[in-house]
Amino acid sequence: MLSALSLLSRRHMNRALMATAVAAGMAGAGCADIVPQGLGLALTPSPLTDPAVFNFALNLEYLEAEYYLRGTTGQGVPDTDVGPNPGAVTGGRQVSFRTPYVGEFMAEIANDELHHVQFLRRTIHASPLVELGRPAIDLEGSFRAAGQAAGLGANFDPFADENSFLLGAFLFEDVGVTAYNGAAKLISGRDSLEAAAGILAVEAYHGALIRTQIAESGEEAIKAANAISAARDTLDGPTPTEQGLRLEDGRFVIAPSDVNGIAFKRTVQQVLNIVYLSPEKHVGFGGFFPKGVNGVVHHT
């Protein structure tokens, strides 16, 4: 049984191939690009418009923004930025950071994630898409389930203390990188692409900050981060998408990437497998999104 997205992609393939051929013909004008050896000519038509890709991303940005804002300020995304018919947010509270600069690091990330929400909302407003608002978000039962899946015990609470909050952050950031990296080939507009590439970079800066800080937060934190990475890898199926914080030979990994030093990517479905905390196909909600994400793509 094919997933909805792959079917969509096949249905639109002829159109996209034609469009690509036309664009190539127009742009070519006797100076066609040379495709380097080893990469081949890959036409990967996108089944989604750029605003639809950004709409999917907005769900993830809401999740991150709610997490970091609640952890650093005790308040979530301002009412002015949650869109129409916003879903409820369960859980999340201000964390008592024992290291002042760690609190500052997390506040900086909170700010970036709120800016991403605001930027993506403006982008969607300017498109033909109708804004759907913040989806319902669970920051409580979801983390307990994720913690259990990773073997961190039945009561994992990322808002309990500084290290726990870093681990909750670790769960999100590498996923954000792989999600934007996977979306790069779905985006057709140059301006959209440049914006998405810029958010991708920011998520990777965050990912590195979290990895660096956890590596210096003791053995227990390092092992927990590795367990979370392994749990993510199990949820999203067999394709390689993960490197833990510390490898078996003791080396630390700052940039999870393949043998070519290229960051891993995830499909929309694989991202949903993680945030729904379900390895199954055709799942429409669960985990961090108890009612599912909003938009045309919401099934694993």
Add this chain to the structure above:
Amino acid sequence: MTTSQTIPSELQPTRRSMFSGHATAVAAAAGAALALGAALPNRARARPAGVNDQDILNFALNLEYLEGEFYLRAVTGQGLDQALGASLGGQVRGGRQVSFSNPIHRSFMDDVARNELAHVNFIRGALGGNAVTRPTLDFNAGFAAVAQAAGLGPNFDPFADEQSFFLAAFLFEDAGVTAYKGAAPLLRSRAILQAAAGIEAVEAYHAGCIRTVLYKMGGAARQGAAAISGVRDKLSGGEGNDQGLLRDGRANIVPANENGIAYSRTAQHVLNIVFANGAAGVTNGGFFPDGVNGKLQST
């Protein structure tokens, strides 16, 4: 459509629905693209005339040679030629093994070195016989010029100790992120674009680590980073596309604009930084005494 036999027949679109869907989908996509372009504050720059994907990849390869030699020498004491068992081109001046005081920091830099080596290998493999050779690299002259401009003193030695090395690495990594981000929208091949996005993310991971470590070192490390950030910005057009480790007295690990989006640089502005020369029309200097190889070689 060769894939149609794998689609269950009841789910296959009829010819009629495909055609009727076609026109509306194209119209909607066109409208969406127009509207979206208007909403985005930072418009992607146009691709320079006569420049193709291969030229852009070769430009990136010059920077990867620089980073690869820098990290490999610092972590292992040996360069790319030894790591790959081949002579890749021009001479490399300077660079030696660093004595790291923190084993976790050393391990992170070892990971960075492996990534940069992999980037050199990957891009050379992708370009095949069209890959440019390694240009002459000069870490002594490059860092001396930047250190002077940043006021780090006449004796700044990037390989002297851990803090000096992280400051030197700081010079490269944010620039690498802005270079790949600026190049991404110029690429035509989706496969190359995918690879470039994945390399950009890895450079941003590196930069995030280096900035976090420097911030935690405090005092002189933060001041040095601020000075280097200022030099980068000044060399590359003074457009405010750079940020140090502090903003309004608080930690600033991520250089990003008011939308939380990382900055871009053109190839010319990246060359301004590595040539340590803010003028236009310059073709060598700083880390590249004989210039870079390939079509994109002038500031």
